[in-house]
Amino acid sequence: MPDPLTRRRFLLHAAGAGAAFAGALAALHAAWNGPLAYVGPDARRRGLIRPPGARAEEELLSRCIRCQRCAEVCETGAIRLLPSGSRLAGTPHLTPETSACDLCLRCGPACPTGALEPLASMAQARMGLAVVDKRLCVSHNGTGVCGACFTICPLKGKAIRQGTRNAPEVTGECVGCGLCEEACIVTDPKAGRAIRVRSERAWA
Structure with a gap:
């Protein structure tokens, strides 16, 4: 008959190992299903893009009640x-490569807690900054003439200006709506679009 003390130690060890295994599974589940996995490494590099009028990250997280009203009014x-x-x-973010912000500014007034502030003009919507990859842009690399990003820009002539062959130059007045990215004719399998919005907000 096994020593009761030895059996007890075995059961305690087994219980501990089971708890550790369960913890590892939970961590693995979070890694695969959490926001970082959801957005993928590419989105992590570009930063977290919040809607127009979003407060500083910590304040937004404390104010946002996850009511979804901003998403509901976004046409x-x-x-x-x-x-x-x-x-x-449950907090809002944007993915310009699939659906850009048209700067209707309805989300701010719809927010009941002020996590998103109402804005008076498009120019106040500081979500990020468009960055041109000149290696991919056909107007910059000389393989074509485009201008799609300039044409669709709601702050035309201010946020994006054109150079030779309609080559886009982004200025500090860009608000990061992502309409240029959505309209970009270049879709590189690895690098994505030739113009992409980036944000200084980090995924946490």
């Missing part, structure tokens, strides 16, 4: 809510 479907898996869950 273009640009505002999406982050899935479960971290403290970012």
Whole structure:
């Protein structure tokens, strides 16, 4: 008959190992299903893009009650809510490569807590900054003449200016709506569009 003390130690060890395994599974589940996995490494590099009028990150997270009203009033479907898996869950973000913000500015007034502030003009919507990859842009690399980003820009002549062959030059007046990215004719399998919005907000 086994020593009761030895059996007890075995059961305690097994219980501990089981708890550790369960913890590892939970961590793995979070890694695969949390916001960082949801957006992928490319989106992590570009930064977290919040809707127009978004307050500083910590204040936004404390004010946002995850009511989804901003997403409900967004007619273009640009505002999406982050899935479960971290403290970012249920908060709004944008993915310009699939659906850009048209700067209707309805999301701010719809927010009941001020996590998104109402804005008086498009120029106040500081979501990010468009960055041109001159290696991919056909107007810059000499393989064509485009101008799609300039044509669709709601702050035409201010946020984006054109050079030779319609080559775009982004200025500090860009608000990061992403319409240029959505309209870009270049779709590189690895690098994506020739013009992409980037944000200084980090995924957490």
